[in-house]
Amino acid sequence: xxxxxxxxxxxxxxxxxxxxxxxxxxxxxxxxxxxxxxxxxxxxxxxxxxxxxxxxxxxxxxxxxxxxxxxxxxxxxxxxxxxxxxxxxxxxxxxxxxxxxxxxxxxxxxxxxxxxxxxxxxxxxxxxxxxxxxxxxxxxxxxxxxxxxxxxxxxxxxxxxxxxxxxxxxxxxxxxxxxxxxxxxxxxxxxxxxxxxxxxxxxxxxxxxxxxxxxxxxxxxxxxxxxxxxxxxxxxxxxxxxxxxxxxxxxxxxxxxxxxxxxxxxxxxxxxxxxxxxxxxxxx
Amino acid sequence: xxxxxxxxxxxxxxxxxxxxxxxxxxxxxxxxxxxxxxxxxxxxxxxxxxxxxxxxxxxxxxxxxxxxxxxxxxxxxxxxxxxxxxxxxxxxxxxxxxxxxxxxxxxxxxxxxxxxxxxxxxxxxxxxxxxxxxxxxxxxxxxxxxxxxxxxxxxxxxxxxxxxxxxxxxxxxxxxxxxxxxxxxxxxxxxxxxxxxxxxxxxxxxxxxxxxxxxxxxxxxxxxxxxxxxxxxxxxxxxxxxxxxxxxxxxxxxxxxxxxxxxxxxxxxxxxxxxxxxxxxxxxxxxxxxxxxxxxxxxxxxxxxxxxxxxxxxxxxxxxxxxxxxxxxxxxxxxxxxxxxxxxxxxxxxxxxxxxxxxxxx
Numbered sequence: 001x002x003x004x005x006x007x008x009x010x011x012x013x014x015x016x017x018x019x020x021x022x023x024x025x026x027x028x029x030x031x032x033x034x035x036x037x038x039x040x041x042x043x044x045x046x047x048x049x050x051x052x053x054x055x056x057x058x059x060x061x062x063x064x065x066x067x068x069x070x071x072x073x074x075x076x077x078x079x080x081x082x083x084x085x086x087x088x089x090x091x092x093x094x095x096x097x098x099x100x101x102x103x104x105x106x107x108x109x110x111x112x113x114x115x116x117x118x119x120x121x122x123x124x125x126x127x128x129x130x131x132x133x134x135x136x137x138x139x140x141x142x143x144x145x146x147x148x149x150x151x152x153x154x155x156x157x158x159x160x161x162x163x164x165x166x167x168x169x170x171x172x173x174x175x176x177x178x179x180x181x182x183x184x185x186x187x188x189x190x191x192x193x194x195x196x197x198x199x200x201x202x203x204x205x206x207x208x209x210x211x212x213x214x215x216x217x218x219x220x221x222x223x224x225x226x227x228x229x230x231x232x233x234x235x236x237x238x239x240x241x242x243x244x245x246x247x248x249x250x251x252x253x254x255x256x257x258x259x260x261x262x263x264x265x266x267x268x269x270x271x272x273x274x275x276x277x278x279x280x281x282x283x284x
Numbered sequence: 285x286x287x288x289x290x291x292x293x294x295x296x297x298x299x300x301x302x303x304x305x306x307x308x309x310x311x312x313x314x315x316x317x318x319x320x321x322x323x324x325x326x327x328x329x330x331x332x333x334x335x336x337x338x339x340x341x342x343x344x345x346x347x348x349x350x351x352x353x354x355x356x357x358x359x360x361x362x363x364x365x366x367x368x369x370x371x372x373x374x375x376x377x378x379x380x381x382x383x384x385x386x387x388x389x390x391x392x393x394x395x396x397x398x399x400x401x402x403x404x405x406x407x408x409x410x411x412x413x414x415x416x417x418x419x420x421x422x423x424x425x426x427x428x429x430x431x432x433x434x435x436x437x438x439x440x441x442x443x444x445x446x447x448x449x450x451x452x453x454x455x456x457x458x459x460x461x462x463x464x465x466x467x468x469x470x471x472x473x474x475x476x477x478x479x480x481x482x483x484x485x486x487x488x489x490x491x492x493x494x495x496x497x498x499x500x501x502x503x504x505x506x507x508x509x510x511x512x513x514x515x516x517x518x519x520x521x522x523x524x525x526x527x528x529x530x531x532x533x534x535x536x537x538x539x540x541x542x543x544x545x546x547x548x549x550x551x552x553x554x555x556x557x558x559x560x561x562x563x564x565x566x567x568x569x570x571x572x573x574x575x576x577x578x579x580x581x582x583x584x585x586x587x588x589x590x591x592x593x594x595x596x597x598x599x600x601x602x603x604x605x606x607x608x609x610x611x612x613x614x615x616x617x618x619x620x621x622x623x624x625x626x627x628x629x630x631x632x633x634x635x636x637x638x639x640x641x642x643x644x645x646x
């Protein structure tokens with residue numbers, strides 16, 4: 001199929017609907033948020049329309065810097081864990097029998113039907129002292145007595161990886177299925193071991209897909225606010241948790257909006273950096 | 285799929301469907317105009333269910349006003365929604381049960397329609413501090429129910445009930461506590477002031493507040509969970525995973541009655557007494573019905589019913605209510621309660637919130 005550039009104005013017709021949706025459900029709310037972030041907060045009530053920088057000024061402190069730093073660190077770690085787990089898994093899956101593939105994909109899709117709340121509570125039970133997995137280890141004689149594994153950073157990381165893994169696999173799957181099998185066959189014929197051909201042929205061939213997946217999981221993980229609350233200590237709370245606190249419990253919409261705008265800007269900046277770095281790498 | 289798209293739909297049919305759809309959307313408005321009804325916001329979940337079952341049905345029977353109960357979220361989310369809706373002339377609920385801090389914040393924007401005391405004869409039954417007034421004396425809200433936050437323990441882990449809030453500071457309880465995560469709903473500054481500094485007056489000054497923060501920071505190693513969501517702590521308390529903490533006296537009592545190994549104790553410094561007010565949104569047109577409703581809810585017999593069925597403490601005077609000493613003890617206590625410093629959460633809201641977040645997350 002040959003793609004032709006649009007010739008007439010009506011050729012742009014199909015774009016009207018998605019553009020409209022994007023404007024109504026993204027551009028307008030986001031613009032409202034930016035506007036609110038400059039409003040004046042009234043601690044004894046709500047806010048009044050204004051143009052002040054107080055909300056941004058309050059954010060620029062060591063405390064919020066640390067929280068932002070932790071949120072980014074957590075999201076990057078989740079993205080790396082997901083990709084490290086998902087790339088080999090999806091590669092093997094794409095080489096498996098049709099039936100096996102379908103079964104795995106259905107199982108992964110069913111995880112997506114679970115809400116964040118259910119995932120959080122399920123893991124907090126699994127990590128608990130009274131009913132958790134350490135009881136199994138005690139039964140097997142590996143541990144002396146059951147211990148609580150949450151709240152901890154590991155618990156937050158595990159649950160967030162669990163939640164994001166299905167997306168990662170589903171994004172990687174089409175690219176891996178389409179990967180030309182003759183590439184690996186050639187590598188094998190030339191004497192590379194399966195593991196070596198995976199790392200020297202499959203991974204480099206998928207470079208762009210992997211980077212795109214990393215970015216997607218990173219952004220997905222950055223918005224998480226429930227799992228850090230349920231499974232973490234206060235020092236593991238992300239910026240999203242504090243935004244929720246301000247918006248819902250303190251009715252401080254201007255400050256919540258300012259924090260959200262800041263988070264979006266930092267995210268966009270990091271994504272742009274990744275893309276630029278990727279282009280330079282390709283050119284070299 | 286293609287066949288569906290090809291189906292010929294006449295212009296007339298489209299217009300007809302449009303009119304039918306529009307009238308369907310307008311239906312509730314037409315129905316509302318016909319019946320006497322009132323939308324009442326109460327905290328969702330167990331609270332709303334109990335009100336639906338035990339209170340609202342009888343109210344409708346007696347007054348002919350249908351009640352549509354709306355599940356409202358805790359925290360200030362509901363206040364924000366009411367405020368936004370009122371700006372647009374809408375009232376998602378006519379009368380809502382609001383916390384004290386939300387009452388004060390709503391007052392600052394005149395969100396609450398002033399109530400007419402002459403239309404609420406039962407107002408005289410109420411204990412004075414449950415009547416919420418604007419600074420100029422207009423009636424903003426009427427006490428709906430009161431409840432206590434007390435010291436709760438798992439009876440399997442703690443054979444002996446603790447007697448004082450100082451148990452929170454006891455090094456023996458390391459990593460065993462579940463406490464509320466926000467300064468404005470945990471009221472732990474007040475607990476600290478009453479327990480260690482002689483009373484909540486110690487919070488009058490900024491130095492006093494900082495001293496309380498400093499003292500409160502000492503409990504951090506004992507805290508396993510700072511919870512926003514009640515279900516999260518309740519489950520852990522029942523299983524003994526987190527065997528001690530602060531929690532609602534009424535719900536703990538119900539869990540204990542169900543045979544769960546939990547108990548609620550009024551510490552010798554007093555339980556934290558919080559309360560909700562009935563308030564009418566200024567955007568509501570059901571002023572008449574709202575007054576009838578609030579008057580109905582302020583009767584001693586309804587307050588007694590609430591104590592027996594929902595487990596809340598009454599907002600009307602003790603001597604007007606026919607609760608037995610035992611029934612009263614189940615929902616309240618003669619120990620002088622710790623009354624939260626609601627004024628601080630409006631005048632110093634952001635400062636307190638900032639210090640608090642830095643304290644627990646820092």
